[in-house]
Amino acid sequence: xxxxSSRPEEHDRGCGRxxxxxxxxxxxxxxxxxxxxxxxxxxxxxxPAPVTVELTPRPLTPRAWYxxxxxxPVSLQNQGFNSNAGFVVTDEGVVVFDALGTxxxxxxxxxxxxxxxxxxxxxxxxxxxxxxxxYGLQAFREAGAEILAHRRVRDYLASEAPAARLAERRQSxxxxxxxxARIVAPDRYVDGDASLRLxxxxxxxxxxxxxxxxxxxxxxxxxxxxxxxxxxxxxxxLPFVGDADPRGWLAALERIHARNPRVVVGGHGAASRxxxxxxxxxxxxxxxxxxxMRRAAxxxxxxxxxxxxxxxxxxxxxPAFEATNRRNAYNVYLRMQREVLGGR
Numbered sequence: 001x002x003x004x005s006s007r008p009e010e011h012d013r014g015c016g017r018x019x020x021x022x023x024x025x026x027x028x029x030x031x032x033x034x035x036x037x038x039x040x041x042x043x044x045x046x047x048p049a050p051v052t053v054e055l056t057p058r059p060l061t062p063r064a065w066y067x068x069x070x071x072x073p074v075s076l077q078n079q080g081f082n083s084n085a086g087f088v089v090t091d092e093g094v095v096v097f098d099a100l101g102t103x104x105x106x107x108x109x110x111x112x113x114x115x116x117x118x119x120x121x122x123x124x125x126x127x128x129x130x131x132x133x134x135y136g137l138q139a140f141r142e143a144g145a146e147i148l149a150h151r152r153v154r155d156y157l158a159s160e161a162p163a164a165r166l167a168e169r170r171q172s173x174x175x176x177x178x179x180x181a182r183i184v185a186p187d188r189y190v191d192g193d194a195s196l197r198l199x200x201x202x203x204x205x206x207x208x209x210x211x212x213x214x215x216x217x218x219x220x221x222x223x224x225x226x227x228x229x230x231x232x233x234x235x236x237x238l239p240f241v242g243d244a245d246p247r248g249w250l251a252a253l254e255r256i257h258a259r260n261p262r263v264v265v266g267g268h269g270a271a272s273r274x275x276x277x278x279x280x281x282x283x284x285x286x287x288x289x290x291x292x293m294r295r296a297a298x299x300x301x302x303x304x305x306x307x308x309x310x311x312x313x314x315x316x317x318x319p320a321f322e323a324t325n326r327r328n329a330y331n332v333y334l335r336m337q338r339e340v341l342g343g344r
Contacts, residue, residue, distance in 0.1 A: 048104035049175040053081045055108050057116065058271070061224040063089045063201070065116070066265050067100075067109060071237045071319040074101060074132060080173045081105055083132040086228045086265050087113055088221050090199025093122035096145070097219050097228040098267070099136035102169075102176040106136020110143060121145040122198055125205060126186065127230025127267060128213040129153050131165050135177065137184035150207050150215035151189040190217065208232065208252040210245040216252065225262035227275075232256070232282070235269025237319040239282050241328035246286045246335070253283050285315055289332040297336035306333060 057065040066086035070078035080101040087096045087109075094113055099106045113121065124140045126149040127133055137147060156162065162183045169177040196203040202222040209216035212231040219228045231240070232252050256264060257279055264272045264279075272278035288310070296306030307329055315321060 047180070048102065048107075048178050051079060051081070051104050051108040051176070053079050055081060055105070055112060057087075057112050060086075060226055060263050060265070060271060061221075064221055064224050064226045064263075065089075066228075066271060067112070068270060069100070069132075069268065071269065073320050073323050074173070076173070079105070079176050080132065080135075080169075083231075083267055084265060084269070085109055085133075085136075086226075087121075088201065088203070088224075088226075089113075089117045089119060090201045091119075092199035093119045095196065095198060095201075095203055095219075096121055096124040096140065097265075098127050098133045098230065099124055099140055101132035101135050102173055103136060103138045103178070103181050104176040106139040109136060110139045123148060123196060125149070125203075125217065125219050125228075126153075127217055127219075127228070128209075128215050129156050129162075130213065130231065131169060133230065133267065134184070135169070135181065138182065141184050146188060147184065147186045148188045148190055148205070149186040150209065150217050151191045152209065152215035153186060154189065156215070157183065157185055206255075208255060209248065211249040211252040212241075212244045214245075218252075218256075220259075220261065226265065227256065227259070227261040227263065228265045229256060229267070231267035233264060233266030233269075233272070233279060234282050235266050235272060235278060236281075237268055238315055238321045238324050239285055239328070240320070240324055241286070241289065241331060243331055246290050246332060250283060250286055250290075253279050253286075288315075289329060290336075293329060293333040294336045294339075296333060297340040303330055303333050 055067050057067055059065055064086065066084055068084050069082040072078065072082060074080050074082050083101055085096065085098040085100050087094050094117060100109055110121065121140055121143055122145060124137065124145045124147045126147065129149065141147065166181060166183060170181060190205055190207065192207060194205040204220040204222055206218045206220065208218060216230060216232060218230060218232065232249065256275060260275055264275045292310045293306060307326065312325060
């Protein structure tokens with residue numbers, strides 16, 4: 001069994017292969033998290049603390065920008081700023097891609113956008129509903145933006161997971177996630193390829209899940225050939241796999257490779273101007289997980305032995321390796337076990 005930390009990884013949505021056990025664990029976690037929130041509720045701040053981490057937009061083209069989060073896991077040190085977000089300024093308004101990991105960060109991102117343009121934010125496209133990518137939506141909703149995400153987000157929002165994650169974040173990321181923090185649902189759901197046109201700029205939305213999550217969406221800024229890929233691409237840190245579909249994820253990476261956009265902005269790490277080269281980290285890591293955990297399942301080797309015999313040296317020096325790799329491998333191991341047992 002993998003080692004566990006005192007709180008779930010920032011992307012985690014579930015655990016284990018048994019639905020009843022998973023539900024029971026979620027309900028237990030929800031009760032504990034909500035109990036902690038109630039116990040400390042009178043002490044929770046209503047207004048978030050100021051963001052003091054550097055959050056400076058970096059230009060990709062004359063109209064496309066992104067902010068780059070810290071390379072490590074979510075922590076008090078980075079104030080929850082460990083993921084990327086982007087925005088595109090057109091003559092008629094701004095389109096934002098992802099909203100960062102706290103309401104305070106969302107407000108800080110909006111303030112940075114307003115330093116660059118006085119045009120309103122018209123749309124926010126959310127790559128997926130992991131906390132580090134959508135908790136900043138409150139500021140954009142209050143500013144009048146329309147929020148778009150894939151229709152499968154409905155399934156996530158109907159589960160116990162959002163409330164449990166929010167209760168946990170009110171504790172682990174206080175005072176940047178406060179008593180007033182709330183889950184913000186999309187205004188519009190997309191299903192299949194979709195498009196937006198604003199200020200003479202065309203935006204193509206490409207659902208590619210199940211991959212990193214069931215609801216992954218990429219956004220291509222067509223005239224600039226800039227692709228915002230969300231957590232399909234990790235640069236400079238170990239990918240978080242969780243309960244992802246590794247084969248679907250690899251198929252999504254092949255789609256990016258075939259398109260070969262001028263710039264690719266992943267969910268974590270620096271933007272890439274060489275997609276063929278910079279997709280390799282995520283792609284090769286997923287291939288290694290699938291290869292070694294499938295071999296273990298075929299040979300009926302237990303997880304600890306499979307993990308110990310795998311050569312992780314290429315990835316061991318990456319940020320988030322210690323916090324993430326064992327959990328990634330275990331979740332893929334369980335998936336491979338189900339495949340093998342289902343085929344017998």
